[in-house]
Amino acid sequence: MKLFRCRYIVPIRTDPIEDGALVIDQERIVAVGPAAELAARYPQADMVNLGDSILLPAFVNAHTHLELSDFPQWAAEVHSPEPEQAGFTSWLLRLIRVKIARRVNGEASKASWLNGLRQSIRSGTGVIADILSESGFYATVAEQLPGRCYIEVLGHDPVRVHLQWDNLDHCREHWPTSQWGAAPHAPYTLSDDLLEQSYRYTSCRHLPTTVHVAESHDEIEFMHQHRGPMVDQFYPFVGWTPFLDKPRHQRPLPCLEKAGALRPDTLLVHGVHLNRDEIATVAESGCSMVLCPRSNAKLQCGVAPVAEYLAAGVNLALGTDSLASNDSLSIWDEMAFARDWFQGELSCEQLLHMATVGGAKAMGFDDLGYLGAGSRATFQVLRAEQSPVRSQLTEHLCHSERTNEVSLVVIDGHIRYDRSIEEGA
Template identity: 45%
Template sequence: MFLSRYLVPVTSAPIEDGGLLVREGRMVGVGRRKELTAAFSGAAVVDFGDAILLPPLVNAHTHLELTHFPNWARRSGQGESPASFVDWILHVIRVKRGVDVELYRPSLAAGIAAALASGTGAIGDVLSYFPARQAYVNTPLRGHLYLEILGREPAMGRKALARIGELLDEKRAGQLKLGIAPHAPYSVSEEYLEHIYDFARRRQVPTSLHLAESREETSFVRDSSGPMKEQLYPFVGWQGLVPPPARRSPVAFVEACGGLASSGLLVHGVQVDAADAQRMAKAGSTLVCCPRSNARLGVGKAPVELYRQVGVPLALGTDSLASCDSLSVWDEMAFAHRWFEGRLTPSELLAMATINGARALGVAAEQGELKAGLGCNFQVLKPAALPEFNNLETFLCSPGRSAEVSALFLDAWDVLQKN
């Protein structure tokens, strides 16, 4: 039995003086301390005292292989404050061109460690250097590992998809299910996107896609114009591969390619209108918000009220250290609480960072909430001073929580072993 001053199940009301009863690695009881100890007086007790017990967080979108990106950028001499979204893309490409791909392995390992240290128990990670997937083999993280794919040349695309098909036969990397991540509508051709999504359906694998992130993306997809045509395509040698205007929004374009589905994550979703949101809701797609990245790159704010009105499930992601300052979902929540200026309540943000992400990544049978029947997965916060009980959820969406993670139990084992 695990006890604490406060317990936050997420899908039900917080509990003062609460506890979890665990048997054979699964939660069998969640409730008040007095009731649990009376009903199960013979159970061994671990009392965390003045602490907050709640589910592990879920980082629904990140690129952990880029954890060392800030160091790579400094060593390369590249500037760290791009003037526009396309300028940032060029910056990332320049830095990555100077990095030995074998350095992605320790970078990914560092990202896994940082995620765990900040209370993350499940992840939607995008990987471009596929051999680095072995870093996940001995980790307790659950979720999806999306193998990234991009390109506009059909022959190269067929070869890359065949390679991914071979890797998907492995099914998993550690406890993460393998999936596919077509990069974005501006970096994958229409024909290629159609093949990728058809392939994903046939293989029954999840997908993740950067979508409607910037105005530059919208201009390029709709009109084949703007900085992506003028700067990005020449920079990567795609001058002769500029597509004809799609005359539709990025969301409508991806829908036509078969890319809207309940098994697919859509990431960012900043530049959308009501019709786009309705398309996403109808398909059952989850939208992953990455507000710190959006703020850093100056692309705008996701219309979270619109998504809520039409019923698009929302999750939370940090994106990579190429566009934010930490891999902590706690930090992402705190920023989102300020950034959206009351458009998302603390309880909604907690759901985005836990149960919504867990559902989107197919791990809700194990984690995402504190409820009888789920695995023994929870984290413990030990603040210097506890908040008043009626201010608990607001406190959890305030800065500083990441440093207060004292324990992270995954599969009934404290993977941080701080106590």
């Protein structure tokens, strides 16, 4: 049993505690409260005095593609500079071209994934919803990923899609104690039939899913009006032109609804271009929505209607997406950017909730994202030269500078990052 004492404990579900303490026993939290009270109650606990620091839940990154973490280096190696002006489809084509030119294989993807995992944890993230398309390192993912791995399902070839389902069955059979799910990529990359089959498959196996929806203008134009750069550029490039003979003339969310995707264990991602009626449908379904503001900004996708999501009561979470469309995997950076990007429509309290409890709820974890008796011992510690006064604590926690102040990350009771050890090495 250990007792962590510090200047502030931020439980999230209850008010911050000054001169607080956290008691853990193996992977669970036993108690949270005033340090003097817990020290007297648990005299047998080993005390870890963290001094003038802040202890709060490790963040939940509810949408990542960690296997793309080395994309900036790959692009530099094949001399593919980032264009100054590029829409979503142009970005998507560049992503594919770089991977082809760089000849990215399983080993490169594994190294990239591990790099992204390290970056995530050292920036205070302790729970990750990761989408994986490569199949060569499932054992590594099962052993090291704190959170859930969603196996990507993508394409118009039924044989390939069925193989991806087989890969997911393989993972569940060989690593049953790990968390697995399916990631039907998006309505614009799966036919109606394969999308519906994917959700029948996951429903029968009681598997959670995550899916991109209404991310860009290009997607809306393709799905609803059957025109635009996806028709003219993307589908011909990937050899899918024969599948253009069946226009849907339907927006993305109704396609998902028709396929049976709108259920409480579905994690929707982006949702930049949903209208008010569609947002009401999302709220009624019980789906959560992951917002990725920095990725949306970089790909010029637009600003998600966050005020309407809040008004409808949709559970919101935060995700960084990948380093192919973002500059870091830090949720601290994402919160700071979101505060300005949404022009004050999200308070610091709401952003912290999205980064913790909201993300955990979105992934179906009811014992993560907060600090309380019985919850998992998954937390981070910030250590700076000087902590804020209590009245400014929440405001203090909405700045990207906090990324560099993460000194300790504990996941399920195990230290996964300790800056003092890293600096002393």
